[in-house]
Amino acid sequence: MRQINDAHVAEPGLAVVEVATADDQTAFALQEVLATRWATAMADRTTRVPGEPGVRLRCYLDRHRTAGRWLYP
Template identity: 80%
Template sequence: MNDAHVAEPGLAVVEIAASDDATAFAIQNLLATRWATAAAERTTRAPGEPRRTAALLP
């Protein structure tokens, strides 16, 4: 992860792509230790895609 600085505050959406739910939620929990976030309660998978995704709203 790299620090990013923006000129103005605003909404950011972070999408996590992982091979399984456990990995997606582990990443989410790690990120939640760094900033306040609205955590995802579930992941989704597009048909034919091997990955699971979850969106966080920091």
């Protein structure tokens, strides 16, 4: 995964959420739950690390914005 940019967490309320799960379905389900509450820049794919179990997904959220408004297009 790419480095976390300082702009992603430049002020209180901005967060980078990285999820490690057993499968894609679980990762995307958790992302959907986050997006129902906060503005979330959703990931469209997961990543796999060779030799490690499971998948990872990273999304960005702004807890000051309501769901449905994207932080990053």
